[in-house]
Amino acid sequence: MRPSIKNAVLGITATTTFALIAGCGMGNPAAPEALPGVALTGTVHGGQQPISGAHIYMYAAPNTGYGAAATSLMTTGNGTDTYGTYVTTSATGNFSITGDYTCTPGQQVYIVSYGGNPGLTAGTNNTAAILAAALGSCPSDDTFAGHISNISMNEVTTVAFAYAVAGYATNFHTISSGTSAKSIAGMANAFATAGNLASSGYGGAYTNTPVVNGYSGGLSGNGTVPQSKINTLANAIAACVNSTGVAAACTNLFSYTKVGTVSPTNTLDALINMAQHPTVNVSNITNLSSTTSPFQPSLSTAPNDLTLSIKFAVPNTAALGRAAVDGSGNVWITNTGKNSLLELSPMGVVLSGTAGFTGSSMNEPLTTTFDSVGNIYVANEGNGIVSKFSSSGSAMTSYTSSAVTAGYGIFVDTATSNIWLAGNNALYVLSPTGSSVATNAGSYFTAAIQGANGKFYSTSYEGSSLSEFTGTTLTTSCTGGGLSGPASIAQDSSGRMWIANNTTSVVSLFTSACAAVSSTGYTGGGINKPAMVAVDGGNNVWVANANGTLSELNSSGTAITATTGFTTGSTEAAYGVAIDASGNVWATDNDGSIYEFVGLGTPTATPLTSSNSGTKP
Numbered sequence: 001m002r003p004s005i006k007n008a009v010l011g012i013t014a015t016t017t018f019a020l021i022a023g024c025g026m027g028n029p030a031a032p033e034a035l036p037g038v039a040l041t042g043t044v045h046g047g048q049q050p051i052s053g054a055h056i057y058m059y060a061a062p063n064t065g066y067g068a069a070a071t072s073l074m075t076t077g078n079g080t081d082t083y084g085t086y087v088t089t090s091a092t093g094n095f096s097i098t099g100d101y102t103c104t105p106g107q108q109v110y111i112v113s114y115g116g117n118p119g120l121t122a123g124t125n126n127t128a129a130i131l132a133a134a135l136g137s138c139p140s141d142d143t144f145a146g147h148i149s150n151i152s153m154n155e156v157t158t159v160a161f162a163y164a165v166a167g168y169a170t171n172f173h174t175i176s177s178g179t180s181a182k183s184i185a186g187m188a189n190a191f192a193t194a195g196n197l198a199s200s201g202y203g204g205a206y207t208n209t210p211v212v213n214g215y216s217g218g219l220s221g222n223g224t225v226p227q228s229k230i231n232t233l234a235n236a237i238a239a240c241v242n243s244t245g246v247a248a249a250c251t252n253l254f255s256y257t258k259v260g261t262v263s264p265t266n267t268l269d270a271l272i273n274m275a276q277h278p279t280v281n282v283s284n285i286t287n288l289s290s291t292t293s294p295f296q297p298s299l300s301t302a303p304n305d306l307t308l309s310i311k312f313a314v315p316n317t318a319a320l321g322r323a324a325v326d327g328s329g330n331v332w333i334t335n336t337g338k339n340s341l342l343e344l345s346p347m348g349v350v351l352s353g354t355a356g357f358t359g360s361s362m363n364e365p366l367t368t369t370f371d372s373v374g375n376i377y378v379a380n381e382g383n384g385i386v387s388k389f390s391s392s393g394s395a396m397t398s399y400t401s402s403a404v405t406a407g408y409g410i411f412v413d414t415a416t417s418n419i420w421l422a423g424n425n426a427l428y429v430l431s432p433t434g435s436s437v438a439t440n441a442g443s444y445f446t447a448a449i450q451g452a453n454g455k456f457y458s459t460s461y462e463g464s465s466l467s468e469f470t471g472t473t474l475t476t477s478c479t480g481g482g483l484s485g486p487a488s489i490a491q492d493s494s495g496r497m498w499i500a501n502n503t504t505s506v507v508s509l510f511t512s513a514c515a516a517v518s519s520t521g522y523t524g525g526g527i528n529k530p531a532m533v534a535v536d537g538g539n540n541v542w543v544a545n546a547n548g549t550l551s552e553l554n555s556s557g558t559a560i561t562a563t564t565g566f567t568t569g570s571t572e573a574a575y576g577v578a579i580d581a582s583g584n585v586w587a588t589d590n591d592g593s594i595y596e597f598v599g600l601g602t603p604t605a606t607p608l609t610s611s612n613s614g615t616k617p
Contacts, residue, residue, distance in 0.1 A: 040096070040097040041095065043150075044089050047293075051118050051119075053116045055087075055116070056086055056087045058072070058073045058111050059110055059112060060138070061175045061177065063178070069173060070174065072084025073109065075101060083114065085100075086114070087100065104138055104142070106137055108188055110165075111132065111153065126243060127266070128250045131267065132153070134160070134191045136191050151200050155234035156234045157194075160205070162268060162275055163271070164193040165599065166276050166583065166599035167584075168190060172269055186329065187603075189329050189347075189582045196310060196598075197598065207225055212349050218350070219354070222313050223313075231293075232295075233271065235288065236286070249288070254270060256288075257277075283302040286299060308597070309568065310348060310595070312593070313594075316354060317592030318335070318336070318338050318592050319575075320588035320589065320594065321575050322367045322578075323587070325579070325604075326370060326391070329345075329606070330346065331580070333368075335592075339358065340352070340356030341358075346584075352393055357393040359387075360378070360396065363381075364383075365379070367410050372414060376390075379409060382406070384404035386407065386410065401421070407423050408422050408447065409446055410422065411450055422448040422459075425441065426439050442460055443460060446461045446486060446488065449497070449610075450609075451491065461487065466514060482501060482518065484506065487500050488531065488532045488533050490541070490613070492535045492541075493614030494539075496512065499533065505523055505528050506520070507527060507541065522558075522559075524558075525543075533577075534577045534579060538601075540552055546574075548572050548589055549567050550597070568587060568595045573589060573590045579603075581605070582599070583604070584596050585597040
């Protein structure tokens with residue numbers, strides 16, 4: 001049985017190093033202890049400077065629908081205004097919350113510092129300075145007292161929070177999920193992800209994700225955190241936080257982070273905009289930071305983009321294949337070079353052990369899919385066999401076919417539970433027990449998918465075509481639209497098929513009637529001979545490229561990314577891309593690395609089915 005992974009942001013065992021606040025060596029502090037009966041206390045700093053007179057609010061993110069206002073939880077305090085009841089920070093930036101609130105177990109809770117004086121002339125109130133920290137799930141006893149003993153809220157915790165919840169956020173007090181259980185779980189995982197980037201107990205960015213008790217040998221604490229980049233973003237807002245709020249530091253920040261014609265009016269909203277639009281004004285925002293800014297180390301030059309990606313190392317990996325996310329938010333990845341199947345928790349903890357899940361005749365596993373009860377099916381490139389695993393990773397059985405000697409794509413029909421296997425010399429349909437239902441001869445079927453219209457679609461790599469099936473009968477074979485060596489298919493919420501072409505740098509788009517939307521397909525945004533395509537809950541299209549980058553297109557096919565795409569730091573081919581219910585984008589590459597781009601996508605219903613593609617959970 002796996003040890004439980006608690007959805008806690010602060011209650012962790014940290015054996016990692018933190019960023020240094022200039023002049024204050026933090027070293028390797030131990031995790032904060034929970035002290036029964038002690039108030040929830042904390043300190044608010046702008047860089048090294050305490051902020052006095054700030055209003056501290058405690059909010060719960062509701063699950064009543066996307067775009068809902070956060071719920072103010074405090075019942076008593078120093079005052080009440082339009083944003084709720086608050087307590088006020090002292091001259092040293094300290095605050096204390098005792099029995100001033102109640103929360104419902106499982107609610108996602110965060111605290112916000114609004115305004116205050118960052119050490120300037122008496123009477124200064126910088127209303128542009130809004131900082132935040134995630135507390136996470138409300139404990140079963142309805143209070144954080146005794147569970148969290150101290151909070152250090154600053155620009156770093158605000159960066160971590162803003163990026164982690166970007167998929168659910170409109171602004172600092174409008175952060176909410178949908179009403180479904182999967183949406184609620186997705187938001188909970190998003191809040192917990194903030195604790196993978198920085199410590200709200202100490203106000204520092206991690207170098208590595210925290211270790212989870214019960215997992216050893218690199219199975220947790222295995223993520224490399226972009227500490228310098230987090231610090232750079234924190235420094236970018238620090239000058240505004242430590243001002244009167246009307247200085248150039250704020251004016252420039254808000255100008256660089258506006259969306260359309262609307263500029264943010266506070267630092268937290270500016271960061272949310274950065275997370276949601278990480279290719280905008282990258283150099284200008286980076287230049288707001290400097291080597292003398294309070295959080296170090298920081299970047300000396302502008303990065304390619306403002307994304308925050310965690311690189312996870314997993315034992316015994318080589319040539320990773322495709323990625324897929326299950327209904328719990330766990331990420332399943334084919335370990336092609338090691339003939340195993342990997343499972344990571346939403347926090348990147350390796351659940352499949354040191355060797356991965358093996359068995360069921362796996363041989364160069366490439367692609368995975370899920371059935372209606374959560375079993376995992378694997379298409380094996382090495383032998384054409386379908387391997388079946390339980391949702392806990394136990395090998396169940398394998399299905400063979402002489403018609404397919406190399407398997408590339410796979411899905412399970414939601415109506416009949418038939419298994420469709422796209423192979424090198426046939427598109428093969430198996431019954432749930434593995435017997436043959438149909439065989440469609442052809443050359444290099446690379447992907448297969450079930451359409452929202454009840455029909456089935458598959459791509460032929462050598463034929464550069466898209467085939468449409470009614471039942472198991474081929475009804476239409478489509479060409480054109482830029483098809484050239486199609487490698488994978490993803491469906492959007494309109495039932496349209498987006499296809500990654502591996503021999504060219506083109507993404508094709510076909511309607512559910514098998515008609516090309518564009519005669520030439522879509523290019524740009526760094527698309528480079530892609531192997532994999534995915535669609536998130538906002539109908540944005542994600543492409544994994546041969547040079548190790550990710551590209552993003554909007555629903556009209558217009559490139560969102562710059563000509564370099566989103567970079568992983570690797571030049572190895574990216575073979576897998578998947579988006580989870582928190583809006584995190586997961587990518588795999590040929591050198592065995594796994595990347596999580598925090599909050600980069602729109603929260604996406606998982607596991608993907610013919611009816612939920614391109615939708616939020």
